[in-house]
Amino acid sequence: MINKYGIPSLLSILDLSVQEIDELVSTAEHIIANPKSYAQRCKGKKLATLFFEPSTRTRLSFEAAMYELGGNVIGFSEANSSSAAKGESVADTAKTISCYADIIAMRHPKEGAPMVAAMNATIPVINAGDGGHNHPTQTLADLLTIKLEKGRFDHLVIGVCGDLKFGRTVHSLIDAMSRYEGVSFVLISPEELKVPDYVRNAMKEKNIPFVETTDLEGAMPTLDILYMTRVQRERFFNEEDYLRLKDSYILTADKLDNAKQNLSVLHPLPRVNEISVAIDDDPRACYFKQVLNGKYMRMALILKLLGV
Amino acid sequence: MNIDSIKNGIVIDHITAGKGMEIHRLLGLGNLDCMVALITSANSEKMGRKDIIKIDAPIELDTDVLGYVDPGVTVSIIRDGETVEKKKMTLPDELEGVVRCRNPRCITSTEQELTHIFKLVNPAKREYRCIYCETKV
Numbered sequence: 001m002i003n004k005y006g007i008p009s010l011l012s013i014l015d016l017s018v019q020e021i022d023e024l025v026s027t028a029e030h031i032i033a034n035p036k037s038y039a040q041r042c043k044g045k046k047l048a049t050l051f052f053e054p055s056t057r058t059r060l061s062f063e064a065a066m067y068e069l070g071g072n073v074i075g076f077s078e079a080n081s082s083s084a085a086k087g088e089s090v091a092d093t094a095k096t097i098s099c100y101a102d103i104i105a106m107r108h109p110k111e112g113a114p115m116v117a118a119m120n121a122t123i124p125v126i127n128a129g130d131g132g133h134n135h136p137t138q139t140l141a142d143l144l145t146i147k148l149e150k151g152r153f154d155h156l157v158i159g160v161c162g163d164l165k166f167g168r169t170v171h172s173l174i175d176a177m178s179r180y181e182g183v184s185f186v187l188i189s190p191e192e193l194k195v196p197d198y199v200r201n202a203m204k205e206k207n208i209p210f211v212e213t214t215d216l217e218g219a220m221p222t223l224d225i226l227y228m229t230r231v232q233r234e235r236f237f238n239e240e241d242y243l244r245l246k247d248s249y250i251l252t253a254d255k256l257d258n259a260k261q262n263l264s265v266l267h268p269l270p271r272v273n274e275i276s277v278a279i280d281d282d283p284r285a286c287y288f289k290q291v292l293n294g295k296y297m298r299m300a301l302i303l304k305l306l307g308v
Numbered sequence: 309m310n311i312d313s314i315k316n317g318i319v320i321d322h323i324t325a326g327k328g329m330e331i332h333r334l335l336g337l338g339n340l341d342c343m344v345a346l347i348t349s350a351n352s353e354k355m356g357r358k359d360i361i362k363i364d365a366p367i368e369l370d371t372d373v374l375g376y377v378d379p380g381v382t383v384s385i386i387r388d389g390e391t392v393e394k395k396k397m398t399l400p401d402e403l404e405g406v407v408r409c410r411n412p413r414c415i416t417s418t419e420q421e422l423t424h425i426f427k428l429v430n431p432a433k434r435e436y437r438c439i440y441c442e443t444k445v
Contacts, residue, residue, distance in 0.1 A: 089419050110415040112440025116422065131413045133441055198442065 001118055008305055009118035009125040013136040013172045018179050020304075021143060027300035028144050028293070035068070038299065041308055042071030048101035049075035050093065050117075051128070052084060052108040057269055057291060058128050058137070062105045065298035074101060094121040103306055105137075106130075124305040126298075132166040132232075138268050139172040140301065141294030145286055146177075146225060148293065149264040155182035157222050161249050162229035162274060164189040164199075169268040170229055171199050178202075184209035186219045190248045192241070193231070216249050220259045226251075228267040228274055228287075252276045256284065266290055317342070318369060319384040320361040325349055327378050328359030334373045334406065337363065372400040376407075376436075401428050403436060407445050414441040 001009050010016065016024070031038050047066040051059050054077070063073045076082045083093065090108070094117035097104055105126045106114045111133035118125040129135040146153060158177060160170045164187055174195075177183050185203070187195055187210055194200075194212060203210050213219055220226070231246045233239075250273060251265070267275055267287040279285050323331060328346050337344045342365035352358040366385070374381055375397040385393040403426040409416045416422045416438070426436035426445055436445045 089421060090415065091419075091421075108415070109413075110418060111411065111413050111442075112415040112438070115440055116415055116419065130415075131441075133413075198437075198444070 001115070003119050003121070005122050007118075007122060007124055009114075009121075009127075010136050010301065010305065011115050011118060011125070011127045012134045013139045013176045015136070021140075021176070024140060024297060024300045024304060025144055025147050027303065028296040029148075031296050031299050038069055038303075040070040041303060042066060042069035042306065045069075045071040045103070045306060045308070046101040047071055047073050047075075047302065048097045048104045049073060049077070049128075050082070050097065050104055050106040050108075051075065051077045052079040052082070052106075052113070054078060055107055055129070057294070058107060058135075059105075061291070061295045062126075062128065062137075062298055065295050065302060068295070069299055069302060071102075071302075075105075090116045091120040093117070094125065098122040103302060126301065126305065129168065132168050134172055135168045135268075136172055137294065137298055137301065138169045139176050140297035141290050142169070142173050142227070142266060142268070143176060144293040144297050145266060145290045146264070148289070149286055150224065153177065153180040153183070156180075156224045157184050157186065158225045158227060159186040159188055159216075159219055159223040160227045160229070161188040161216055161251075163193045163231045163245075164195045164229070165193040166232055167229045170195070170227065173227060174199060174203065178206055178208045186210070186223065187212045188214070188216050188219055188249070190214060190245055192245060193248070216251075217255055217258070220255065223259065223263055226259070226263060226265045228265065228271075230267075230270065230272055230274055247273065250274055250276065251279060253278050253282070256282065259284070313389065314362055314364045314386050315389050317365050317386050318363045318367065319386060320363075320369075320374065321358070321382045321384065322352070322355065323359035323361065323381050324378050325355070325357035325359055328361060331359075331374065331377055331381075332361060334377060335370060337361065340365065340367065342367075370406075371395070371397060372403055373406050375400045376403055399428055399431055399434060402426065403445075407436075409438040409441065409443055411438065411441050411443040414438060414443060416440060 066073050090113050098121045103124045105128045107128040111131040114127035114130050164170050233242050263284045264286045265284050345362040347360040349357045379397045383395040384391045405423050408424045425439045429437050
């Protein structure tokens with residue numbers, strides 16, 4: 001998205017063309033190979049991390065990314081320690097932070113809040129997760145992991161498992177991977193947590209092959225990638241529903257017996273118990289590599305949005 | 309039943325029967341200080357039954373509202389007793405401040421100053437989505 005001031009922001013993975021994603025992946029691969037040549041690229045620049053809800057991984061990943069580019073970081077990590085607690089609007093917060101920083105990474109529990117910030121800021125805004133809506137930088141981490149593990153984005157069978165209703169990372173991953181040739185999806189979830197209509201309809205309209213199932217083990221042998229997700233307590237209005245659904249799928253070592261040897265298991269983390277720790281040492285487990293890849297992609301994204 | 313012709317004003321004709329009240333409400337016609345006639349279930353050769361609204365003043369109409377609620381309506385501008393312009397409505401690309409987003413997780417649910425804006429994403433299905441959270445109208 002480009003706002004009325006001509007400032008680019010990243011709100012959804014679909015803001016990026018396939019070509020732009022390829023460029024970001026290439027930049028990230030170059031950073032991995034030549035970290036020293038990027039160490040001063042953001043010298044004198046400041047990243048503001050505006051986190052209106054708790055996050056460990058994403059916030060620290062952004063901060064690590066900016067530090068490794070030679071920049072600095074300001075910000076807050078919960079709404080209570082910002083002026084939002086006094087009732088300040090997102091628009092006013094964005095205008096204010098524009099006076100202090102060069103780029104914003106924002107996480108907010110309300111869907112669309114980063115868009116409001118991007119409409120009003122005079123510096124780029126990166127959506128670091130808005131409720132159950134979008135989380136494009138997680139998808140960038142997912143994409144780099146897929147590229148590094150599989151060597152390609154096309155002709156892959158991708159299983160996504162768990163909370164497909166509120167799981168924003170799932171929606172963004174489907175959006176992103178739907179643009180590559182020969183990609184199909186196996187959507188594995190309990191009935192109550194199936195993908196929303198708009199995601200399903202978008203796949204139908206684009207003629208993307210997909211099946212919906214509740215059977216993880218049945219789907220396993222067909223998959224090139226298994227993307228596990230956590231059932232998120234914070235997305236439920238009703239605690240009983242959460243407790244009933246939270247253990248729907250637990251990936252254990254025996255469930256991988258009939259999986260492909262080159263399967264890649266991804267997870268946006270944090271996990272609760274949906275992947276057994278016994279799998280962590282299996283070469284097919286890629287979720288901690290994904291964390292590292294997230295930092296590299298955020299570095300590439302910061303460079304792109306700052307134009308440095 | 310006869311309703312007098314108007315000299316200077318607007319006639320919204322070919323309203324789908326039953327939608328006249330909704331259009332009257334959304335256009336805020338109850339707040340005008342001129343005469344407004346809402347005719348429901350009028351005979352129509354084309355439509356069988358239709359609603360008609362006559363406004364006895366040359367006001368500015370929010371055509372986005374009309375295009376969204378009932379795109380088949382005809383708006384006639386009357387000046388000195390003559391029809392000087394007839395407009396057909398189309399589905400607007402964007403609805404600004406016409407309908408509210410009902411998603412409790414949307415940023416518009418907590419930021420009262422934000423204008424509720426919906427974009428037309430599928431003209432064939434007349435489908436609009438909130439620009440912030442992408443929830444359907």
